[in-house]
Amino acid sequence: MDQQGGQLTLDHFTIENDQIELKILQQKDAAELYAAIQASLIELRKFPASLIWSLQEPNLEASHAFCLSRMQALLNKENFVYVVRDQDCKNFLGVMDIHEINWEKNSAAVGFWGNAQFKQQGYMCTALKLFAETLMNQWSFQRLEAFVDTENVLARKLCEKVDFKIIEIQQGKVQNPVDGSMRDICRYVLEKK
Numbered sequence: 001m002d003q004q005g006g007q008l009t010l011d012h013f014t015i016e017n018d019q020i021e022l023k024i025l026q027q028k029d030a031a032e033l034y035a036a037i038q039a040s041l042i043e044l045r046k047f048p049a050s051l052i053w054s055l056q057e058p059n060l061e062a063s064h065a066f067c068l069s070r071m072q073a074l075l076n077k078e079n080f081v082y083v084v085r086d087q088d089c090k091n092f093l094g095v096m097d098i099h100e101i102n103w104e105k106n107s108a109a110v111g112f113w114g115n116a117q118f119k120q121q122g123y124m125c126t127a128l129k130l131f132a133e134t135l136m137n138q139w140s141f142q143r144l145e146a147f148v149d150t151e152n153v154l155a156r157k158l159c160e161k162v163d164f165k166i167i168e169i170q171q172g173k174v175q176n177p178v179d180g181s182m183r184d185i186c187r188y189v190l191e192k193k
Contacts, residue, residue: 010023010024010026013074013080013082015082015130015131015134016087016130017087017126017130018087019086019087019123019126020084020085020086020087020093020123020126020127020130021084021085021086021087021090022082022083022084022085022096022127022130022131023082023083023085024071024074024080024081024082024083025067025070025071025081025082025083025095026067026071027064027067027068027071029067029083029092030060030063030064030066030067031060031063032083032092033063033066033067033083033092033095034058034059034060034062034063035092036092036094036095036115036117037054037058037063038058039115039116039117040113040114040115040116040117041054041058042116043116043119044113046151046152047149047151047152047183048176048177048178049149049174049175049176049177049183050147050148050149050152050174050183050185051113052177055177055178077101077103078099078101079097079098079099079101080097080098081095081096081097082095082096082097082131083095084096084112084114084123084124084127086123091115091117091118092115093114093115093118093123093124093127094112094113094114094115094118094123094124094127095112095113096110096111096112096127096128096131097110097111097112098110098111098135098141098144099111100145105142105143106140106141106142106143107141107142107143107144107145108135108141108143108144108145109144109145109146109147110128110131110132110135110144110145110146111146111147112124112127112128112155112158119154120154124158125158125161125162128158128159128162129161129162132144132162132164132190136190136192141192142191142192143189143190143191143192144164144189144190144191145187145188145189145190146159146164146187146188146190147170147185147186147187147188148185148186148188149183149184149185149186150169150183150184150185150186151183156186159186159188160188162190163190164188164189164190165188165189165190166186166187166188167187167188167189168186168187169184169185169186169187170184170185170186170187171184172184173185
């Protein structure tokens with residue numbers, strides 16, 4: 001465990017392989033987070049029921065506030081939010097997190113979104129696979145879930161490529177805040193073998 005002056009450092013949470021690096025989202029990432037959101041708004045807003053935050057007009061101040069709030073959530077062991085980067089150029093590829101953590105049952109939900117500038121290049125698939133393997137093998141999670149809008153074909157394919165299995169389609173699970181329609185949500189599960 002990396003410690004500095006007897007304190008746990010954020011480097012302890014780094015997850016990486018030769019292609020991808022996942023590091024805890026920090027204040028220093030706010031400007032790149034803001035830029036990635038701006039570049040991805042059209043894609044993100046296709047699924048407002050799942051990504052309601054994307055309906056707000058992005059701004060740097062909001063990105064700073066989000067980074068700060070996620071550090072507090074990390075300290076409370078409620079939510080761990082990671083920046084996904086490629087190892088070569090350190091491009092901001094997207095965000096991945098665990099939430100709805102049940103420490104007694106060693107289960108959690110994962111969430112993710114990719115920077116549209118790097119869409120369909122395999123980065124997020126590699127990142128999700130690495131993330132899930134690390135959560136299961138090093139963090140001792142036994143079960144991970146992902147909740148994806150039925151119409152979000154790319155996110156569904158991503159889950160399936162990483163061996164998440166669809167266990168149900170939750171009919172009319174969430175309301176679309178834009179048009180009031182009810183959205184169906186796919187519930188995916190990955191269990192430790």
